[in-house]
Amino acid sequence: MQPGSVYAIKEGKDKTEQHTLSVLVDNEPGVLARVIGLFSGRGYNIESLTVSETEHEKHRSRITVVTMGPPQVIEQIKAQLERMVPVHRVIDLTVTGKAIERELLLIKVRGAGDDRVEALRLADAFRARVIDATTESFVFELTGRTDKLDQFILLMQPLGLVEVSRTGVAAITRGPEAT
Amino acid sequence: MTRQMTGAEMVVQALIDQGVEHLFGYPGGAVLPIYDELFQQDKIQHILVRQEGGAGHSAEGYARSTGKVGVALVTSGPGATNMVTPLTDALMDSIPMVCITGQVATHLIGSDAFQEADTVGITRPCTKHNWLVKDVNDLGRILHEAFYVARSGRPGPVVVDIPKDVQFATGTYEGPTRVEHKTYRPQVEGDPAAIQAAVELIAKAKKPIFYTGGGVINSGPEASALLRELVRETGFPITSTLMGLGAYPASDKQWLGMLGMHGTYEANNAMHDCDVMINVGARFDDRITGRLDAFSPGSKKIHIDIDPSSINKNVRADIGIVGDVAHVLKAMLAAWKSAGHKADKAALKSWWGEIDRWRARNSLGFRQNSETILPQHAIRTLYERTRGKDVYISTEVGQHQMWAAQYFGFDEPNRWMTSGGLGTMGYGLPAAIGAQTAHRDALCIDIAGDASILMNIQELSTAIQHELPVKVFILNNQYMGMVRQWQQLLHGNRLSHSYTDSLPDFVKLAEAYGATGMRCEKASELEGAIDAMIAAKGPVLFDCRVANLANCFPMIPSGKAHNEMLLPEDATDDAIANAIDKAGRALV
Numbered sequence: 001m002q003p004g005s006v007y008a009i010k011e012g013k014d015k016t017e018q019h020t021l022s023v024l025v026d027n028e029p030g031v032l033a034r035v036i037g038l039f040s041g042r043g044y045n046i047e048s049l050t051v052s053e054t055e056h057e058k059h060r061s062r063i064t065v066v067t068m069g070p071p072q073v074i075e076q077i078k079a080q081l082e083r084m085v086p087v088h089r090v091i092d093l094t095v096t097g098k099a100i101e102r103e104l105l106l107i108k109v110r111g112a113g114d115d116r117v118e119a120l121r122l123a124d125a126f127r128a129r130v131i132d133a134t135t136e137s138f139v140f141e142l143t144g145r146t147d148k149l150d151q152f153i154l155l156m157q158p159l160g161l162v163e164v165s166r167t168g169v170a171a172i173t174r175g176p177e178a179t
Numbered sequence: 180m181t182r183q184m185t186g187a188e189m190v191v192q193a194l195i196d197q198g199v200e201h202l203f204g205y206p207g208g209a210v211l212p213i214y215d216e217l218f219q220q221d222k223i224q225h226i227l228v229r230q231e232g233g234a235g236h237s238a239e240g241y242a243r244s245t246g247k248v249g250v251a252l253v254t255s256g257p258g259a260t261n262m263v264t265p266l267t268d269a270l271m272d273s274i275p276m277v278c279i280t281g282q283v284a285t286h287l288i289g290s291d292a293f294q295e296a297d298t299v300g301i302t303r304p305c306t307k308h309n310w311l312v313k314d315v316n317d318l319g320r321i322l323h324e325a326f327y328v329a330r331s332g333r334p335g336p337v338v339v340d341i342p343k344d345v346q347f348a349t350g351t352y353e354g355p356t357r358v359e360h361k362t363y364r365p366q367v368e369g370d371p372a373a374i375q376a377a378v379e380l381i382a383k384a385k386k387p388i389f390y391t392g393g394g395v396i397n398s399g400p401e402a403s404a405l406l407r408e409l410v411r412e413t414g415f416p417i418t419s420t421l422m423g424l425g426a427y428p429a430s431d432k433q434w435l436g437m438l439g440m441h442g443t444y445e446a447n448n449a450m451h452d453c454d455v456m457i458n459v460g461a462r463f464d465d466r467i468t469g470r471l472d473a474f475s476p477g478s479k480k481i482h483i484d485i486d487p488s489s490i491n492k493n494v495r496a497d498i499g500i501v502g503d504v505a506h507v508l509k510a511m512l513a514a515w516k517s518a519g520h521k522a523d524k525a526a527l528k529s530w531w532g533e534i535d536r537w538r539a540r541n542s543l544g545f546r547q548n549s550e551t552i553l554p555q556h557a558i559r560t561l562y563e564r565t566r567g568k569d570v571y572i573s574t575e576v577g578q579h580q581m582w583a584a585q586y587f588g589f590d591e592p593n594r595w596m597t598s599g600g601l602g603t604m605g606y607g608l609p610a611a612i613g614a615q616t617a618h619r620d621a622l623c624i625d626i627a628g629d630a631s632i633l634m635n636i637q638e639l640s641t642a643i644q645h646e647l648p649v650k651v652f653i654l655n656n657q658y659m660g661m662v663r664q665w666q667q668l669l670h671g672n673r674l675s676h677s678y679t680d681s682l683p684d685f686v687k688l689a690e691a692y693g694a695t696g697m698r699c700e701k702a703s704e705l706e707g708a709i710d711a712m713i714a715a716k717g718p719v720l721f722d723c724r725v726a727n728l729a730n731c732f733p734m735i736p737s738g739k740a741h742n743e744m745l746l747p748e749d750a751t752d753d754a755i756a757n758a759i760d761k762a763g764r765a766l767v
Contacts, residue, residue: 026362029311034303041304072491079488085308085328085363 014070019094023063026086048168101171105149110137111160119159186315186346187212193322203234207254209281212346229637233609235265240613243596248275256294267305271600275334284344298340307335315350323355332365333486369502378514384455385526393422394460398504403592405508418446422599429588439467441581444542451741458482463493473740542733554725558586569621573610575631578660583626605634615647629655639692642718689720698722738763
């Protein structure tokens with residue numbers, strides 16, 4: 001091997017990066033399956049995925065996908081997405097920077113006595129809302145960055161965590177311009 | 180142009196509007212309305228195949244030999260699933276194909292109805308795009324969009340799945356329009372700055388090489404003409420992938436032969452030692468690169484490809500140019516001429532000197548010195564006896580395919596049809612039928628192996644019915660030769676299930692189908708037998724009995740680099756047994 005002149009993909013050697021991609025697609029049947037199939041078929045990672053129609057009149061949806069990989073794989077993912085027929089645009093929010101990412105968490109906690117009081121106190125500290133309550137349980141709603149949600153779930157674990165539902169990341173760039 | 184008509188009428192009308200003259204298909208319950216419309220017209224000729232996969236490969240051969248979109252029509256369920264292999268094949272080799280599949284009626288979808296399959300689900304990963312048409316008013320638009328997507332950018336297969344009730348329903352037909360596709364608009368023109376940089380790099384090259392691929396063929400005859408002009412203008416050596424054979428004439432002195440796993444010694448060594456590599460429409464496939472971390476270590480790489488995802492996928496390009504080959508080559512030639520660039524003559528002279536030393540190894544040499552026909556000799560003789568004729572060659576997959584690529588010289592594009600990416604045994608006969616359909620008076624030959632030909636032998640019946648005089652030239656060694664070769668390389672010569680014990684009598688088999696059967700076992704009789712095959716009126720099955728244990732060399736053993744080739748004279752039993760190390764073993 002001759003260093004400096006080797007063009008191999010060094011998977012696993014290059015640093016793995018996390019990227020948030022915003023994929024604008026035509027909202028046609030099967031489009032989500034197509035995008036997901038690309039990731040599974042080519043062995044790419046999906047850390048988080050959200051999809052919803054965002055422009056009803058134009059039949060457009062925005063798929064926000066958080067993926068991990070070495071820089072070259074990230075580039076390949078973008079190129080593969082961009083060449084799909086129903087894809088309008090792929091925006092790498094991690095590269096464009098200044099993106100805001102939010103996720104919604106619903107979490108059910110069951111307990112009594114001190115645990116119940118502590119859960120409510122922590123929820124207050126995290127600015128979670130109580131959206132359902134019984135004498136022995138709460139359902140909290142919390143919005144924020146992924147790491148904040150992770151932290152809240154971690155704290156609820158010893159306090160009687162029952163189950164979790166979260167939406168995955170939605171993201172948008174700051175400032176007045178569309179992406 | 181809008182008109183009221185049924186869905187089935189729209190299908191036929193759309194095909195006519197797209198200039199389709201030939202259609203390969205097989206009827207069934209879910210496409211009967213379309214077949215009824217086909218019955219009532221005479222603009223499109225339908226070729227009835229014997230298995231749906233045959234329709235797909237025929238459409239591929241048709242497309243590859245004409246540059247047009249190949250069209251197949253099959254029924255729902257098994258009809259559609261039998262198309263999965265040809266669709267994947269066409270996707271890997273970038274062949275434009277529109278496949279129309281019937282589907283159960285919309286209200287039955289999801290009910291596990293008879294001959295129902297989730298066709299768009301199954302074919303999603305093996306098509307460029309696909310559609311399930313639920314409203315007859317969308318059908319015209321979707322069909323025209325399908326042709327656009329299939330042939331634009333990097334060509335590929337598409338599927339239009341049409342439920343039976345949509346075929347019966349009446350709606351408004353939308354003819355082909357020139358409106359831009361709302362999302363799919365591939366970049367055709369290369370970036371001028373990148374082209375400028377590429378031309379400057381080429382002008383400074385001391386040890387350059389052109390490495391060309393199927394993209395040149397797909398770009399059309401103009402691309403081949405421009406490539407020839409640029410190669411001659413620069414005086415550089417040129418090699419090509421399996422898929423690109425014919426874009427540059429094999430009879431020319433600047434031609435180094437094919438590169439890659441079974442490429443020539445001079446092509447692979449020139450790739451390894453070059454300082455500037457100009458990749459024109461090839462994709463750095465693993466059959467080409469050998470060991471990636473030792474691939475052409477000292478070179479700057481220019482990569483022209485219409486598919487942005489091909490650039491930097493396997494090998495990093497120093498200059499990536501996204502665009503259609505013909506457009507980019509035209510711009511490069513213009514930039515080259517306007518800047519008054521000249522190749523470095525002195526450097527080229529010494530580079531050619533190096534190449535000539537590699538050439539002198541004569542890596543494709545063989546000695547035909549007994550009555551047992553060597554497969555290399557068989558292909559070489561076939562080439563010599565067909566020279567100057569209007570020839571189209573297809574192949575199956577295996578040793579015979581590599582020998583065909585090595586020993587048959589192609590001087591023109593679109594003359595060579597082979598399954599490169601997917602490696603589909605059974606491709607060759609239907610592909611030859613497809614080519615023959617488009618070129619009625621040409622000599623269409625499927626170079627086959629004894630194992631491969633049996634994978635789609637039923638298509639001989641298609642050839643008989645439609646009077647397509649294809650010739651099947653079988654290199655019969657009674658083995659799955661390439662499987663055996665790898666067992667020798669990797670598995671201690673334990674030939675697990677690679678010997679075909681009960682081959683049919685190919686001569687009788689041909690006769691059973693109504694074709695001509697021929698056999699040749701002696702080298703001294705080969706020329707005469709081939710001449711007789713060419714002269715025969717209808718389809719011929721030619722059983723050419725060749726040396727059973729011949730192997731395909733030269734070879735880059737898997738896991739090795741371009742300059743670590745195994746040449747025929749070095750390929751002793753011992754060398755073969757130890758050619759591949761532990762890491763290489765896991766590679767295909």
